Amino acid sequence: MSKPITITNGEVVIKDFVSRGLKKKINEAMFVDVSMKANMDGKSELDGLNMTSVDNANDVAMIGMIEKITINTKELPITLATLDALPASDIEKVIAEINAITNKEIPNA
DSSP states (O other): OOEEEEETTEEEEEOSSOOHHHHHHHHHHHTTTOEEEEOTTSOEEEEOOOHHHHHHHHHHHHHHHEEEEEETTEEEOOSHHHHHHSOHHHHHHHHHHHHHHHTOOOOOO
C-alpha cells in the first residue's frame, strides 16, 4: 500500500516497493561512467564513482518511487523541476521514506 508523506502545503505519495526495472535504472544512473580496475593484489576496485552519479541515481529513485505530488490541493507532475521547487526539508522527508522502503532487510527464510 502506498504511503502518503505530509509536506509543506501538501503531500507526496510514495510507492511501497521498488520494481526490478527501477532498480536497473538507478544502477545505470549510479554506475554510468564507472569502470573496474585491478589493484596490485589482483582484486577489483571501482573507478569513477562520483557525486554527480550519486545525485543522478537519487533523482531517478525519487521520480520512480513517487506516485503522486499534491500541493495546495493541486496534483503536480512528477519531474525534477517539481522536486527542485520543493523545500529541502520536504525532500529530506521524501528521501528518508524512500530509503526506509529501499533498504529493507531481506527476511530470513
